Amino acid sequence: MVNDDVDYLMLSGIQHFRFCSRQWALIHIEQQWAENVLTIEGQHVHEKADQPFLREKRGNKLIVRAMPIRSHSLKTNGICDVVEFYEHKDGVPIHGETGTYLPIPVEYKRGKPKRGQEDVVQLVAQVMCLEEMLLCDIPAAYLFYDEIKRRVKVDITDEMRNEVQSMFKQMHHYFDRRHTPKVKTGKHCVSCSLQNLCMPELMSSTTVRSYMERYL
Amino acid sequence: MKKLLNTLFITTPDIYLSLKGENVVITHENQQLGRFPLHNFEAICTFGYAGASPKLMYACAEKNINLTFLSRSGRFLARVVGESKGNVILRKTQYRLSENEVESAKIARNFIFAKIANQKWILERMARDYPLRIDVPMFKQVSSELTTAMKAILVTEDLERLRGLEGQAATAYFKLFDQMILQQKDIFYFRNRNRRPPTDNVNALLSLAYTLLASDVTSALETVGLDAYVGYLHRDRPGRASLALDVMEELRGVMADRFVLKMINKKMMQSTDFVQKENGAVLLTDDGRRKFIKAWQERKQESLTHPYLNEKINWGLVPHAQAILLARYLRGDIEEYPPFLWK
Numbered sequence: 151m152v153n154d155d156v157d158y159l160m161l162s163g164i165q166h167f168r169f170c171s172r173q174w175a176l177i178h179i180e181q182q183w184a185e186n187v188l189t190i191e192g193q194h195v196h197e198k199a200d201q202p203f204l205r206e207k208r209g210n211k212l213i214v215r216a217m218p219i220r221s222h223s224l225k226t227n228g229i230c231d232v233v234e235f236y237e238h239k240d241g242v243p244i245h246g247e248t249g250t251y252l253p254i255p256v257e258y259k260r261g262k263p264k265r266g267q268e269d270v271v272q273l274v275a276q277v278m279c280l281e282e283m284l285l286c287d288i289p290a291a292y293l294f295y296d297e298i299k300r301r302v303k304v305d306i307t308d309e310m311r312n313e314v315q316s317m318f319k320q321m322h323h324y325f326d327r328r329h330t331p332k333v334k335t336g337k338h339c340v341s342c343s344l345q346n347l348c349m350p351e352l353m354s355s356t357t358v359r360s361y362m363e364r365y366l
Numbered sequence: 367m368k369k370l371l372n373t374l375f376i377t378t379p380d381i382y383l384s385l386k387g388e389n390v391v392i393t394h395e396n397q398q399l400g401r402f403p404l405h406n407f408e409a410i411c412t413f414g415y416a417g418a419s420p421k422l423m424y425a426c427a428e429k430n431i432n433l434t435f436l437s438r439s440g441r442f443l444a445r446v447v448g449e450s451k452g453n454v455i456l457r458k459t460q461y462r463l464s465e466n467e468v469e470s471a472k473i474a475r476n477f478i479f480a481k482i483a484n485q486k487w488i489l490e491r492m493a494r495d496y497p498l499r500i501d502v503p504m505f506k507q508v509s510s511e512l513t514t515a516m517k518a519i520l521v522t523e524d525l526e527r528l529r530g531l532e533g534q535a536a537t538a539y540f541k542l543f544d545q546m547i548l549q550q551k552d553i554f555y556f557r558n559r560n561r562r563p564p565t566d567n568v569n570a571l572l573s574l575a576y577t578l579l580a581s582d583v584t585s586a587l588e589t590v591g592l593d594a595y596v597g598y599l600h601r602d603r604p605g606r607a608s609l610a611l612d613v614m615e616e617l618r619g620v621m622a623d624r625f626v627l628k629m630i631n632k633k634m635m636q637s638t639d640f641v642q643k644e645n646g647a648v649l650l651t652d653d654g655r656r657k658f659i660k661a662w663q664e665r666k667q668e669s670l671t672h673p674y675l676n677e678k679i680n681w682g683l684v685p686h687a688q689a690i691l692l693a694r695y696l697r698g699d700i701e702e703y704p705p706f707l708w709k
């Protein structure tokens with residue numbers, strides 16, 4: 151079957167979805183996007199990593215930046231900030247290079263490690279794309295945090311892979327119906343860049359029915 | 367300038383809008399009146415425009431911010447539309463629901479409920495304010511009939527039945543309309559609603575008020591990206607702004623009828639403002655129409671607290687508030703469309 155790229159979802163959306171499924175829908179289905187300080191800074195951090203197809207060789211390590219990735223089974227595509235390929239006997243051959251390599255994605259993030267899992271699920275999704283594209287197993291990957299200037303290792307478990315898979319399933323389900331879900335609002339809304347578009351207060355206010363009944 | 371939900375409304379005439387950095391800058395004759403972060407808004411809507419910079423238009427198109435230009439009196443002129451599909455989805459939902467009887471009835475019943483509720487509270491207010499001038503028991507009786515109709519409407523999912531209930535309520539309400547005319551009874555009287563052409567002064571004023579209201583509502587719907595021609599209560603008919611007529615139902619009483627009564631009861635209209643044609647049609651003179659429209663525009667500047675949004679706005683923005691709420695309902699954000707209800 152021919153895959154229709156139109157219905158491929160943006161990989162980076164999974165972090166929005168993890169944070170709030172409504173936020174994801176507002177951005178990816180309704181295509182509403184409010185840039186605020188957080189997202190502008192986020193782009194700034196990316197500029198360094200965002201140099202398409204720059205290959206760099208350092209010893210036994212091959213570094214590829216801004217690498218386009220996709221997964222047909224998850225129906226998603228996106229870009230890896232950095233993929234480091236280590237020469238390794240259990241690795242896979244890479245076109246244009248000698249020897250075999252193991253890929254390890256590194257995703258750059260602003261700020262410091264977050265309590266939520268949104269950065270982690272994005273990284274796992276990248277891992278799953280690379281595994282599918284290269285036919286290999288990737289046991290671990292890294293998140294690099296701008297504020298602490300350090301990378302944090304993330305072990306990729308099957309449990310995580312299953313979770314990411316089911317998240318994409320849900321995202322496709324909403325996307326196919328073009329449905330923006332209603333969600334439980336809460337403290338996390340305060341740091342949400344889409345607060346003004348989402349209007350969480352509309353979801354928590356009294357029902358329209360009880361508002362109407364006041365006029366009987 | 368007014369922020370309604372996340373729409374920036376510029377209601378002062380001759381305002382120029384531009385973009386500086388990430389901000390919309392609002393200027394009047396080279397004087398800066400304000401600046402707001404552009405990302406705060408989903409839409410910007412300007413009445414009586416001096417202009418907007420191409421840079422701002424570009425940014426709005428790119429960020430999918432609806433930038434709409436209306437004339438000073440609120441007529442829709444143009445909208446800057448980017449390539450996003452947000453509007454397409456909204457319109458398709460609007461069309462899909464309009465083809466489904468039950469879904470249409472669910473929306474239509476809230477328009478009708480509010481229409482009757484607002485008529486009822488006009489009667490109640492009259493009974494309270496002028497107990498010596500009107501037949502209070504009769505007003506109370508019709509008011510309770512309207513309450514009965516409202517209760518029935520809340521559980522109706524049948525469009526024909528809704529239209530029936532609405533017709534009955536309208537008859538009962540208009541039976542009392544003549545009693546609400548408290549001044550100049552010799553020239554202002556009301557027997558029944560007639561139009562095309564109106565054959566008495568009161569009907570001439572009602573017709574003009576409804577025309578003005580319809581144009582405001584049409585603009586408001588187009589401003590939020592809805593199709594004013596595809597409705598739920600009113601069926602599609604070429605050239606008829608059915609959705610505008612739908613939304614107008616709930617606003618007729620509060621915005622048009624009350625305004626007409628005020629113009630009469632405050633003696634703001636005289637017999638010299640009307641001419642009668644040979645065929646019995648009653649028209650307003652040019653002066654009469656000008657006076658009426660001027661007062662209509664002034665009325666739109668008066669403020670109120672929106673009953674559902676709890677936000678302070680002016681009357682001119684009420685149609686916009688309802689259009690925004692209808693779009694929110696169609697997008698699935700609210701479980702029902704919250705109509706405009708006024709006590």
Ligand code: SF4
Pocket residue numbers: 169170171172173174176333334335336338339340342343344345348349350
């Ligand atoms: S404001 Fe809250 S509910 Fe709305 S998108 Fe943001 S996080 Fe989700």
